[in-house]
Amino acid sequence: MVLDIDRDRFVETMKRQAEIGANENGGLDRLTLTDADREVRDWFRDQLDALDLDVRVDEMGNTFGRRPGASDDGAVLLGSHLDSQPNGGIYDGPLGVVAALEFLRTLEDEGIETERPVEIVNWTNEEGSRFQPAMMASEVWAGKTSVEAAYETTDGDGVRFVDALERIGYRGDTPAEPQGPYDSYLELHVEQGPFLERGGHDVGVVTGIVGLQWGEITFHGEANHTGTTPMQYRNDALVAASDVITGIRRLPGTLGDRTVATTGDIDVEPGSINIIPEEVRFTFDVRDPDDDVIAEGLERIKAEMRAAAEREGVDWEYEERMSAASVDFADRCVSAVREAAADLSYDAREMVSGAGHDATHAASVCDTAMVFAVSEGGKSHTPDEYTSWDDCHAAAETYANAALRLAGVADGSESA
């Protein structure tokens, strides 16, 4: 059987959620644990109640709604996040939650009983723009970090995560860990990259998530007068940094065809037009689907760092900022997505996600896969983020049918 997703209701629901925290730029200001986040959570809970689901809020504010299956076998977990970046777009996160909701509504409409229980989830603080790190609450749920550590995290104003959570009334009682067995996790998200649009594809079959290495390099040189200090007696920290940054730009071209490497931030001290830079700190971000390629990239960046330091006579310091292994999704879940797209005659592209998602953490709990929707211009984290309703609907249909394959239709179900 092939499930149809009611396009009008689906689009209506997407538009409705986009009213909550809407800003004048046509985007969203719905930072985690703000009033707007409470409002969208309340709306979400109403939708779950309307479906008569068994609703749980856990200690991290993750909100689950469970629909029983014919069996007590491991559940199929579906969802994404409703929080946004500051001045973010209306698709990044909500599209996955609304698609899961629409799947559950369709099961009801069609009177379908699934073999496995199905759960929908709205993960807390996926974006990480107010409290770091991103994907904090799925990380806790997956047992990779503690509730206590997450609670003590503070935002830019010094507000603790736990106090912000309490304030909006979403500090739940359920332990932030899997409640019973899970068969699989499936997440729909916008691509946030250009591959689907440029290739003219309808939908993306995500086979995994790239690994990443974040680091920070500091060069210590000597501040001196720009006019009176001859070039040969300088120890210029910014020249050394620029050498490494151009090296990082060249790096991907000598590694894998999916390698990306970036310097996003740089600071210089004292930062005066007529003083030679004494101290320069800058970051880098290297990603690839292959962890060995990332390790090789890191070695090459360190080699550039040492060479630049030697050339300019400055000292270097290296600090790791984050390291995440790549994730390979489970074949059977990827196949479910691939086959669902084929059943619907969509042109699907297999791809690796360049961004992290809650699926990264879910994949350590149960078999996982993702569906990507087209991102026009590859834009995200901006009100310019855009996916046509056609593309949203194509992704949502692929998602619903993949979910149904994983959950199974119970013998004796009305539509079986």
Add this chain to the structure above:
Amino acid sequence: MVLDIDRDRFVETMKRQAEIGANENGGLDRLTLTDADREVRDWFRDQLDALDLDVRVDEMGNTFGRRPGASDDGAVLLGSHLDSQPNGGIYDGPLGVVAALEFLRTLEDEGIETERPVEIVNWTNEEGSRFQPAMMASEVWAGKTSVEAAYETTDGDGVRFVDALERIGYRGDTPAEPQGPYDSYLELHVEQGPFLERGGHDVGVVTGIVGLQWGEITFHGEANHTGTTPMQYRNDALVAASDVITGIRRLPGTLGDRTVATTGDIDVEPGSINIIPEEVRFTFDVRDPDDDVIAEGLERIKAEMRAAAEREGVDWEYEERMSAASVDFADRCVSAVREAAADLSYDAREMVSGAGHDATHAASVCDTAMVFAVSEGGKSHTPDEYTSWDDCHAAAETYANAALRLAGVADGSESA
């Protein structure tokens, strides 16, 4: 005749001035128009009064003390500045004022009447760290900018120059312009560079001041996700900037042997580890004794800027921040310094100043030259700035005897 400078009194006076605004690092916090600046100005005026000089304070707070000569011919103007950088050294500025003072004291001690009048000056706000530009008050005095424009300049706290000047009681009545004719201006300053120390010289004979070109380049690229945006679809403003900065590092090696070129400051927006830099602004500073070389350097930097913008697909913007032509000092003044050093058997090196000084502006009013004292390690604008008392004394003696050559000894003077 050769004048001797009383080393003990000279060193004592240097130490006394260094007590005013002294900080715990062994340096000075004597920013222009602060309480510490008022205190050192009051002390300076006491020294002038003790010599029975005719004291004038002009509208910019420049403080002059005049000692009559046998004739009313153009005066010889001597001096430097008593203000410091934040956490600056004790020699940059004060050494020139104290050397001029000691010259006047020695004339008194020896009962020497000069042919020309001799004036000493403490220029206001040479450093430019509180109110920009540097050397503002000598610039006004030389008629290159107006008193009104200087008055409206504000510091980082929004305080107007005129209000700060009024507050410390140094807004004088004398117009900020030359009062009567000047024959010449002579300034002693620390080198702030390494040439004298590295060459084992006693003193520097300064033949001019390099010209400079300051500019600011802004690249406008596109912010995007560092993980999902393939390298070939990026418009990375920081990569373009880094290319230009390494180009600026290479520039001097292809121009003159005294060319220096530096990027001192850089800012990146949005400046996040996982966002491709959208906008990067950075400065440059190019100096050379030859204005044609500076012009060629500017053209090459602009060519690098255009090439980098093309390569990375970003837009560029160029803004000139400052342009100053090089200054060639008058032969007769340079000769006076050269001959004074020779008379004293000092090993003197002829050199061009890499930094601007009040002499830059004085040179547009009358014939000018400078004497440089050794700067150990070439350091300045730091408490580590250091010149041995031997080197200070050698420079002060050279300075005093050059000044005496310019002022001339009157017929019938006691020591004639």
